[in-house]
Every structure is written in structure tokens, then in C-alpha cells.
Amino acid sequence: MASFCEVKKKYQPDLLGLHRACSYNYLLILKLLPELVLDNPYFYHLDNACYQLNVCEQTQYTSVLNIEPIASNVSVGGETDNVLTPQLKVRLYHDAQMAEVLASRQIRYFKSRYDYPNRLMQQPDEKYQVNKFLSQWLDHCFKDGRVLTLDPRHS
Secondary structure, eight states, X not given: OOOSOOOOOOOOOOHXXXXXXXXXXHHHHHHHOSSOOBTOOEEEEETTEEEEEEEEEEOSSEEEEEEEEEEEOOEETTEEOGGGSOOEEEEEETTTTEEEEEEETTXXXXXXXXXXXXXTOOOXXXXXXXXXXXXXXHHHHHHHOEEESSOGGGO
């Protein structure tokens, strides 16, 4: 006899999928920025927006990369919308050859899983989703963007 009260299974993170996304992120970041030099910003133009990619921390085995919009002409409904542009802090693990999103806009830390619903309405797999977003954004950059050699704010 079937029970009307089914126990919902607890979300289990997809570690293989997360590792795959982080490895792909690392590969694309190194293709995009072959030289990761501390405090030497790269400017990237993509879809009517300009992004600054800057290595802000570097150790023997890791680097931290900030990705932030510095100019945007992306508009939704006639207004410029910075919500559509990524603002990320990414740690590259050179020994593991992985790059993981540490922070995104107002979120400074991602848990491996979240109970749902929660106060901030984060998805149970928020960490995976933000790393998959970075993979897709980097793939788009690699295919359709271009690196600017000069600071676009002064040209």
C-alpha cells in the first residue's frame, strides 16, 4: 500500500559535475589570460560591456582573479542593467588545475549545498550553478570577446 506522506530526499551535491565545471573554468581562464600577473589588469570587451580581470592575490599554488564590469551599455527596458554583468572572485588552484568561484556580487561564500527554502532563497546547488555560469561566460568570452591592451576608461 502506497504512503501519502513521502519523505523528500536530501539534496546531494554533484561533486563530479562541480569538479568538471571548475576544471573547465581553469582551462578557459588560462586560454583567455595566458599570463597571470599580479596587479596587471586585463580589459575585456564583450557584448557592449567592458570587464576588468585582475589577479589580486598570488601564491605558489593559487591565484585569485577578480572579474568585474567597468563599463556597460547593456540595457533592459531602456535602462542599463548591471545585474546581467558578472562580478566574480575566482580562485585558481594551479596544482589541481581548477578554478572555483569564491564570491559573486553580494554573496561572499558558497556552501556545497543549501537547505531549501532558505532566507536568501539560494538554490540547493547554488555553488554548482555559479561555477557553471562562469564556464558559460568564459566560453562566450573566448568565442566572441576581445582583450583590450589599453585601459578603455582612458582611451
